[in-house]
Amino acid sequence: MIELVNITKKYDTVAAVNRVSLTIADHARLAILGPSGSGKTTILRLIAGLEIPTEGTITIDGKVVSTPDSLVMPSERSVGFVFQTPALWPHMNVERNILFALQEQSPDEARKRLDELLGQMAIKDLRYRFPYQLSGGEARRVSLARALAPNPSLLLFDEPLIHLDEELKTDILTLIADNVKASASSMIYVTHDKREAEAIADTTVRLKNGQVVPS
Amino acid sequence: MAGMLSFFQKCRSCISQRTIVYVVCLLAFFIIVFGPLLGLFLDLIKTLLSGSGKITLSLLFSERKIVLLGESVGLALAVSIAGIGVGIAIATLLWQTGKKITYSILLLLLALAPIPPYIYALTWSTTLYALNQFLASIGAALVPSTGWVISFWVQLMALLPLAIFLSYIGLASVDKTLVEAARTIRSDGRVLREIILPLAAPSLLVACGFLFLISITDYSVPSLFGSDTYALDIFAQFSASNSPSATFISAIPLLIVTIAVLILCRSGIRKLAQTPNWMVGSWDTPPEFPTSFQSIQKGAFALLAVQMMVIFFGLVFSVGSWNKFVSTVLFSVNQLQYSCLVVIAVVLITIPFSLLVAHELMNQNARSSLWWLIILIPIAIPSPLIGIGIISFWNIPTLSFLYGTSLMPIFASVSRFAPYAVIILFVQYRFIDPVLFDAVKVFSRDIIDEWFEVKIPLLAPGLLIASGVVAALTLGELGATIVVVPPGHETLTIKIYNYLHYGASAEVTGLCLIMAIVTFIIGLCAVSSILWWRRRGILNQAVPRIGDLNE
Numbered sequence: 131m132i133e134l135v136n137i138t139k140k141y142d143t144v145a146a147v148n149r150v151s152l153t154i155a156d157h158a159r160l161a162i163l164g165p166s167g168s169g170k171t172t173i174l175r176l177i178a179g180l181e182i183p184t185e186g187t188i189t190i191d192g193k194v195v196s197t198p199d200s201l202v203m204p205s206e207r208s209v210g211f212v213f214q215t216p217a218l219w220p221h222m223n224v225e226r227n228i229l230f231a232l233q234e235q236s237p238d239e240a241r242k243r244l245d246e247l248l249g250q251m252a253i254k255d256l257r258y259r260f261p262y263q264l265s266g267g268e269a270r271r272v273s274l275a276r277a278l279a280p281n282p283s284l285l286l287f288d289e290p291l292i293h294l295d296e297e298l299k300t301d302i303l304t305l306i307a308d309n310v311k312a313s314a315s316s317m318i319y320v321t322h323d324k325r326e327a328e329a330i331a332d333t334t335v336r337l338k339n340g341q342v343v344p345s
Numbered sequence: 346m347a348g349m350l351s352f353f354q355k356c357r358s359c360i361s362q363r364t365i366v367y368v369v370c371l372l373a374f375f376i377i378v379f380g381p382l383l384g385l386f387l388d389l390i391k392t393l394l395s396g397s398g399k400i401t402l403s404l405l406f407s408e409r410k411i412v413l414l415g416e417s418v419g420l421a422l423a424v425s426i427a428g429i430g431v432g433i434a435i436a437t438l439l440w441q442t443g444k445k446i447t448y449s450i451l452l453l454l455l456a457l458a459p460i461p462p463y464i465y466a467l468t469w470s471t472t473l474y475a476l477n478q479f480l481a482s483i484g485a486a487l488v489p490s491t492g493w494v495i496s497f498w499v500q501l502m503a504l505l506p507l508a509i510f511l512s513y514i515g516l517a518s519v520d521k522t523l524v525e526a527a528r529t530i531r532s533d534g535r536v537l538r539e540i541i542l543p544l545a546a547p548s549l550l551v552a553c554g555f556l557f558l559i560s561i562t563d564y565s566v567p568s569l570f571g572s573d574t575y576a577l578d579i580f581a582q583f584s585a586s587n588s589p590s591a592t593f594i595s596a597i598p599l600l601i602v603t604i605a606v607l608i609l610c611r612s613g614i615r616k617l618a619q620t621p622n623w624m625v626g627s628w629d630t631p632p633e634f635p636t637s638f639q640s641i642q643k644g645a646f647a648l649l650a651v652q653m654m655v656i657f658f659g660l661v662f663s664v665g666s667w668n669k670f671v672s673t674v675l676f677s678v679n680q681l682q683y684s685c686l687v688v689i690a691v692v693l694i695t696i697p698f699s700l701l702v703a704h705e706l707m708n709q710n711a712r713s714s715l716w717w718l719i720i721l722i723p724i725a726i727p728s729p730l731i732g733i734g735i736i737s738f739w740n741i742p743t744l745s746f747l748y749g750t751s752l753m754p755i756f757a758s759v760s761r762f763a764p765y766a767v768i769i770l771f772v773q774y775r776f777i778d779p780v781l782f783d784a785v786k787v788f789s790r791d792i793i794d795e796w797f798e799v800k801i802p803l804l805a806p807g808l809l810i811a812s813g814v815v816a817a818l819t820l821g822e823l824g825a826t827i828v829v830v831p832p833g834h835e836t837l838t839i840k841i842y843n844y845l846h847y848g849a850s851a852e853v854t855g856l857c858l859i860m861a862i863v864t865f866i867i868g869l870c871a872v873s874s875i876l877w878w879r880r881r882g883i884l885n886q887a888v889p890r891i892g893d894l895n896e
Contacts, residue, residue, distance in 0.1 A: 180525050181629045203633055204528040205536075217526040221543045230539070231530045280530065 131155055132177065132284060132316065137186035139172050139340075146172040148340040149186070154284075159310060159317045161331030163324060169340035170320040171214075174286045177318065178211050179204035190284070210277030210315070212290045212306075216269035218261040224248075224272050225257040231279040247275040250309065267298045271305065278309055285310060287319040291326060303329055371705065374698035378723060378760045381734025385593040388737040392590035410578075414598050417575040420493060421561035424500045425553045431505065432512025432552070434645035437537065437638075439513065441631040451513060452876070454506040456868030459814065460656070461821030462503035463842060464857045466569045468659025469499045471854075491571035500566045502652045504556055509649065511555060515548035516541060518617060524628075533632035551613035554606045555724075561603060562727040565823055569845055575599045580729040580824070589737040596730050603725035608718065615717045618772050660861060663854040673855030677840060681859070684820060684837040687751065691758040691819045692812045698759075699766035699811060700804070706767070707774050724764050728824025731760050735829050749831050757825035762818045766811040773807020806874055813871030817864045 132154040139147040147169040154160050162170045175181040177188060179201060188196040195202040210231075218227050228247060232240035248254045251271040261269060270290065277285060287306065291299045307330050310317050321327050327334050336343050439447040470490065477487045489495060501508075519541050527540040542549075564577035576599070583592040634642070664670050674681075706716055723731070735757055739748045747753075781803060801808070823838050830839060837860055844853040 175629070178525075178529055179630060180528065201630055203533065204525075204630070205531050205533075207529070209529050211526065211529045213522050213526060215522055217520075217522040219523055219527070219540055219544065230527070233531065233535075276526075276530075 131189075131191060132318075133187075133189045134173070134177070135187045135189075137173070137176060137188065138184045139169075139176060139181060140184040145184075145340050147176070147183075150337075150340070150342055151186075152335065152342070154316055154318060156283075157314065157316055159319070159330065159332045161319045161321060161327035161334045162337055163321060163327045163334050164337035165322055168337040170322075170337055171288050172340075173337070174211075174288050174318060174320055177284070178209050178286055179207055208280075208283045210280070210282035210285045212273055212277045212285070212287045214289050214292050216261070216266075216273040218264075218269055218272055218276075220261050223258050223260050224253065224264070227261075227272055228276050228279050231276050234280065243279060247279060250278075251275045251305065266294060267302065270294070270298075270302050274302075274306060274309065278313060278315075281313065282315055285313070285315045285317045287317065287321075289321055291321075291323075299326075306330060367701065370698060370701050374702060374763070377694070377698075377756050378763050380738040380756070381731045381760055382722070382726065383734075384736070384738025385589055385730070385734040389590040389593050392588075410575075410595070410598065413573060413575050413578055414602070416493070416572075417561055417599070418602060420497055420500070420567065420572070420574065421557045423497050424504060424560040425508075425556035427497075427501050428504050428508030428556050429512055429515075429549055429553045431501075431645045431648060432508040432510075433516065433542075433549070434638075434642045435509045435649060436513040436516050437632070437634065438642040438646055440628045451510060452872040454510045455872055456865050457506040457653075457656075458510060459817030459821065459864045459868050460503075460861050461565070461823070461838060461864070462500065462563060463565045463569060463823070463838075463845060464660070464861055465503040465656065466499050466566050467845060467853060467857050468655050468663075469495075469502060470569070471659050471663050472655050493567075493572050496567040496570045496572040499570065500560055500563075502655070503566060504559060505649060505652050507559075508552070508556055511552035512549065514617065515545045515552050518548045519544040528632075532635075534635045534638060537632070537634065537638075547613050548617055551610045551617060554610035555614075557606055558603055558724055561599070562725070563824070564727075564729075565842065576727040576729065576824070579727055579733075580828070583729065583733050583828070589733050592733050593730070596727065599727060600725070600730075603727070604722070607721055607725040611718050611721060612714070614721065614768070615714070618768055618775070656861070660854055660858045663851065664858050665851040665854075669851050670855045670858065673852050674859060676852070677837060677856055677859070680835050680837045680840045683751075683834055687754055687758065687826075687836060688816045688819045690751075690755045691762070692816050694755065695759050695763050695766050695815050696770075696808060696812055699763050700770050700808070702763075702767045703770035703774055706771050720767050721764050723760055726761075728761060728822070729828060732757055732825035732828025735760070735825070751831055751834060753829035753831065754822075754826045754834075754836065757829050758815075758819040758822050761822065761825055762815045765818065766815050769811040769814060770804070770807045773804055773810075776807075777803050806877075809874040810871045813867050813874075817867045820860065820864055820867070 132152075134150055134152040137147055137150045138145055150169070150173065152160075152173075162173060164170050172181060176183055176196060179196060182201055183196055183198055185198060187194055190207060193202070194200070195207055218224075219230070222230065225244060228244055229240055232243055235243065244257075245254075248257055251274060253268060253271050253275065256264065256268055256272070261272075264272065273290070290306065291302055294302065303326060306319075310330070317331075319327065319330050439450060442450075473488060473490050473495070477490065480487050523544065524536060524541060527536040531539070561574075562576050564574050564580065567574045568577050575596075579592055579596045579599070582595045583589070586592065664673075702720060706720070726734075735753055736748075739753065739756075741748075781799070821838055822836075823842055826836055827839055827842070830836065837856060841853060841856045841860065844856070
């Protein structure tokens with residue numbers, strides 16, 4: 131379970147997130163909906179440990195992971211993050227991009243998991259390609275595979291369909307929904323698109339000016 | 346006759362007055378910057394055609410030359426690799442501090458970077474003298490005060506501010522999202538090793554190449570510590586033979602090395618200049634590196650602290666009393682005035698021309714790779730060779746009214762430092778949305794309005810920073826100026842360099858202190874202008890263009 135208690139994040143004097151409290155139960159699928167600049171991405175980054183809160187506490191499974199004075203490093207939080215851009219490392223091919231997330235496992239286990247993910251995402255033929263050789267849709271699939279690879283307890287999606295055309299959006303959204311359902315992970319999905327949020331999440335939270343507002 | 350007249354009228358209607366001015370200015374720029382090289386080539390051809398016996402293969406390949414080249418390359422390699430190593434350790438340490446501290450330290454380094462290397466030579470020799478006195482008093486072995494090791498050390502210390510700054514830029518050029526994507530999966534130590542360093546490698550290589558070029562073309566530090574380098578040998582060769590062509594021939598092995606390094610780095614310099622997103626390079630949550638790496642970071646930081654203390658205390662304490670300092674200033678008023686005049690003239694010539702070239706670089710897509718190489722070539726030329734080339738090019742009967750005047754040291758600095766101004770102004774162009782320039786074309790009625798109301802204000806930060814950098818570098822220029830300075834004139838740098846050969850005295854320290862203060866103030870002004878414009882949102886993000894990075 132993830133708990134955000136009175137979380138505030140200020141940049142200089144501007145509060146991007148203002149006293150937000152949220153609870154995300156195990157296996158829950160939550161969508162955070164809101165316009166640009168409402169603080170959606172900042173909340174995801176705070177949960178991932180990529181930002182330090184100015185005020186408040188974040189706990190994951192009862193363990194305090196973020197306060198203004200203490201921080202559990204991002205790699206120790208068991209989160210998978212899908213960014214707005216695929217964020218694939220250009221010096222690694224598809225296989226290595228995914229294997230990088232599997233380095234805790236034995237080589238045999240990692241290979242097995244890699245094959246499984248390549249099959250699930252229908253990108254088996256792409257395993258030796260480099261990011262510059264992939265189309266936008268293919269890169270998103272690799273990015274999703276990488277996030278799912280270590281079976282994280284929490285999956286974070288930061289507007290993963292932004293900049294994609296309608297057809298590809300439907301394609302990738304279905305892929306995300308299927309894979310999240312099949313995994314044991316909780317999910318937080320950030321978007322400004324109401325249809326996307328409804329299609330993928332059980333619960334929706336609305337954000338405006340850094341605060342949770344009634345739906 | 347009528348046909349000819351109609352041809353000229355046709356030409357006149359095709360080519361606007363503006364284009365003619367533009368082409369003439371570009372041509373003038375290339376004559377000043379590349380005149381020295383052209384002069385050397387022409388002199389060489391003339392000598393070869395006349396069958397002069399002075400030109401022999403021994404100038405190219407004597408055993409002494411090969412050893413000297415090897416030693417010079419070794420020194421430059423050691424300095425550049427060590428500089429980048431220390432730079433990486435300190436740059437990663439800066440990630441662990443707040444943004445304000447990071448920027449303050451980077452800006453301080455930027456202000457320290459233009460302080461000429463011979464000032465470091467002075468402060469380190471003073472420190473070494475004190476250290477050896479102490480070691481002698483306790484009966485310990487003394488630290489060698491001449492030779493390659495001390496030359497390496499002092500050159501490393503002199504280039505450290507620039508090395509750290511370039512390393513930071515190299516590391517920060519890695520896309521932040523790629524780093525964050527890795528941080529959610531792996532520890533920061535592994536992220537650094539497996540993601541950041543491989544991705545930053547091309548930029549770090551450029552930084553290393555840049556330091557290598559500065560180190561191998563400078564002879565002031567090694568010569569002061571009794572080490573012969575190839576760059577010094579070029580100067581010595583000319584002093585002995587007074588033959589530009591023989592000197593040029595003897596410089597060819599060094600030129601092959603420097604131009605090869607430049608070709609290797611050219612594409613990287615261009616990419617870094619095209620995507621200058623290093624302004625937003627700090628981390629939102631501080632990284633946690635392994636203990637062993639933290640020790641390296643602390644060691645590197647201690648080195649930087651020692652470097653700063655040596656330059657500060659070395660100058661302040663050795664200068665003696667306030668009265669001595671004032672008398673030194675008064676004693677060098679002529680040199681100060683002359684240096685100021687040269688600096689002002691260099692800036693006034695370099696900046697407008699460099700702006701034109703930067704503008705031309707923005708318009709060159711398919712050919713830009715070749716353009717970049719041409720623009721960067723002066724960086725790879727050892728400074729004495731530029732001075733000698735100036736003599737070859739300008740010392741002809743038709744130009745005798747210019748030769749032997751103060752224009753020569755001015756042209757020497759323009760030729761050496763124009764590439765830096767072009768790069769800075771190119772980067773500045775990248776921060777401006779091209780739509781703003783398109784809008785000027787639509788709404789402006791005349792060229793004066795276009796430039797003074799819109800373009801110059803938009804380009805102002807780059808213009809000021811480029812002016813600052815060129816001014817600071819010109820103030821410390823030695824290798825080319827010493828060859829071409831007219832009789833009866835002396836820059837502050839030449840005076841200091843001549844005095845330094847007689848050891849450190851209160852007068853020399855006083856002069857160095859003046860030089861350090863002036864360059865630091867120039868650096869500080871450039872840095873302040875960056876901050877001023879950043880606060881106004883002008884220097885926040887480079888604007889990508891269509892066709893970026895296409896070879």
